[in-house]
Amino acid sequence: MDYDSFLELAKTRRSVRRFKPDPIPDEYVDKIIEAARWAPSGYNTQPWDFVVVKDKKIKDSITQWVGKYWAAAIEMEETREFGQKQGDFPWHDEDMDFRIAPVYIILYGDTRTKIGLPMFIRHYPNLRESIYNSSLANAFMYMLLAAQTLGLAAQWVSLIAEPYIHCMVKDLLNIPRELEPYDMLVLGYPALKPRPKLLRPSDKMVHHDYCSQEEFRTDEEVNDFARRTVTWTTATHRRGVDKKMVG
Numbered sequence: 001m002d003y004d005s006f007l008e009l010a011k012t013r014r015s016v017r018r019f020k021p022d023p024i025p026d027e028y029v030d031k032i033i034e035a036a037r038w039a040p041s042g043y044n045t046q047p048w049d050f051v052v053v054k055d056k057k058i059k060d061s062i063t064q065w066v067g068k069y070w071a072a073a074i075e076m077e078e079t080r081e082f083g084q085k086q087g088d089f090p091w092h093d094e095d096m097d098f099r100i101a102p103v104y105i106i107l108y109g110d111t112r113t114k115i116g117l118p119m120f121i122r123h124y125p126n127l128r129e130s131i132y133n134s135s136l137a138n139a140f141m142y143m144l145l146a147a148q149t150l151g152l153a154a155q156w157v158s159l160i161a162e163p164y165i166h167c168m169v170k171d172l173l174n175i176p177r178e179l180e181p182y183d184m185l186v187l188g189y190p191a192l193k194p195r196p197k198l199l200r201p202s203d204k205m206v207h208h209d210y211c212s213q214e215e216f217r218t219d220e221e222v223n224d225f226a227r228r229t230v231t232w233t234t235a236t237h238r239r240g241v242d243k244k245m246v247g
């Protein structure tokens with residue numbers, strides 16, 4: 001693969017939160033997980049386990065638990081600092097369209113794998129946890145990239161790791177105590193084209209040898225981008241199905 005093809009993949013890999021209910025081939029799921037197996041991990045610990053969910057009843061239960069938790073999340077938004085507050089609660093996709101997507105893959109981390117890290121990392125909690133989580137993030141990213149090459153829509157559902165949802169899912173799916181949820185990948189065929197991405201400009205992002213004051217963002221610039229990207233993300237969560245794509 002050349003750089004241009006890679007960049008094209010990186011640019012076209014986007015979160016799509018509107019799905020067609022059509023099933024996807026099992027072979028695609030296998031391919032996505034196969035790609036993730038090759039992800040780099042701290043000390044090659046490969047701390048991942050994948051739980052593929054296709055059963056409608058299980059998917060419905062998960063969606064219901066995520067939906068319940070949102071009530072608290074909405075209340076918490078009221079505590080956001082003045083100046084960053086959104087008029088309306090922002091990023092919740094009320095329809096939770098992922099409920100109709102045909103496949104969920106829950107990526108779990110096996111906490112026992114941390115024993116394979118060198119002693120200086122095992123006994124340095126921040127580093128240990130960041131290496132463990134980064135390894136899982138790499139596997140997740142490989143799945144996203146693979147899904148993109150197969151023409152699938154993909155959405156992260158991070159709430160899967162929230163304690164209430166985690167406990168409910170763990171009980172329903174008989175997840176061993178040693179496994180901790182990292183994130184859930186929702187897969188299906190897209191019912192929406194992603195809108196152009198709000199991307200930070202590259203100036204004040206790259207520093208060569210030395211980071212001068214002029215090339216470092218001010219607090220105001222950081223806050224301004226935060227406001228704009230919340231608005232942008234909200235819009236991407238709330239967009240409806242593109243009827244043309246559903247057919």
Ligand SMILES: Cc1cc2nc3c(=O)[nH]c(=O)nc-3n(C[C@H](O)[C@H](O)[C@H](O)COP(=O)(O)O)c2cc1C
Nearest residue numbers: 013014015016017155156157158159194197233237
């Ligand atoms: C660590 C992480 C957690 C995320 N969690 C969620 C999530 O719970 N729900 C969701 O819809 N998107 C989630 N996203 C997706 C981001 O909102 C999305 O990547 C971002 O808005 C940029 O859009 P893009 O993916 O189209 O480039 C998450 C992304 C990351 C990196």
